[in-house]
Amino acid sequence: MQALEIDSFLPPKQSTIRVCALHAFAYCPRLFYLEEVEELHTQDAAVFAGRRLHAELEKQEDEEWEELYLESEELGLRGRLDALRTRDGVGNCQIKSTHI
Numbered sequence: 897m898q899a900l901e902i903d904s905f906l907p908p909k910q911s912t913i914r915v916c917a918l919h920a921f922a923y924c925p926r927l928f929y930l931e932e933v934e935e936l937h938t939q940d941a942a943v944f945a946g947r948r949l950h951a952e953l954e955k956q957e958d959e960e961w962e963e964l965y966l967e968s969e970e971l972g973l974r975g976r977l978d979a980l981r982t983r984d985g986v987g988n989c990q991i992k993s994t995h996i
Contacts, residue, residue, distance in 0.1 A: 911969055912974040913932075915973050917932050961979070961980060962979045
């Protein structure tokens with residue numbers, strides 16, 4: 897009988913972590929555990945306010961939203977950036993209410 901490798905049953909390991917996971921760990925290690933290990937995510941008033949802002953900005957003419965996915969193995973981080981493409985170019989539209 898051939899032995900099975902335990903790694904064959906585990907999901908592939910990520911070489912980077914999400915920027916928001918790093919933020920969660922700095923804010924509260926328990927929050928990091930709940931979100932990254934248990935995969936329990938909460939949404940507060942700031943999240944809903946951000947969604948409303950996105951919806952309002954999307955209504956403006958001559959603009960298009962673009963999601964940029966950035967990753968640095970050197971830093972060990974990955975994340976998503978919201979960008980707004982206009983006739984004048986592309987602008988970053990990340991508004992965060994964090995204090996960290």
